Amino acid sequence: MAKLPRFGATSEEEDPLVICKFFYPDFSWTWYAIEYDGDDLFYGLVDGYEKELGDFRLSELEENRGKLGLPVERDRYFTPCRFSTLMGSNLAEVDPEDIPF
Template sequence: MSKLIPNTLLEAIPNLYETENVKDPICHIKLFTPDSNWTWYIIEISKEDKNLCFGYVIGHESELGYFNLDELESVRSVLGLPVERDLHFTPTLLSVVKRGN
């Protein structure tokens, strides 16, 4: 169970590989570090472990990839702040998220 994302939101995210043939998938959740430029957009999550995610990551580079919620929960930024969920983010097409960068 993730501290970052309530179960009600996790249930709405597609399972891993469910959107692999979708040209423009939806980013369902936005996670970020409040004092740096790192951001994770969750497109899919493993329904089995509710930990392994696939999504769009913005950091040193911007790329699609896999990441673990457990690892993100342990991350602390330069000022010691934890990763947070953007409470105001609404599910958005990946193409729109990419344009915003």
């Protein structure tokens, strides 16, 4: 996660790269990280009742549990993609050179 862009680094990008995904295996919400403050705070897409951009704290996700009591997980199989892909329009394919790890 240390390789995620710092807060504000992608603010001028039209279609930033989404680096990682957090989810509860027993809950329908998903958090996609675009930027990271290096400590606990992420900026990205929250896909819950609707999709919205905003900040979220990993510590808050870790404090909570899904419907069956399962903890939040980082999706280790998530392939980084462009923001537009998550919003339903495939504007750009990700160049492997753009992935910071």
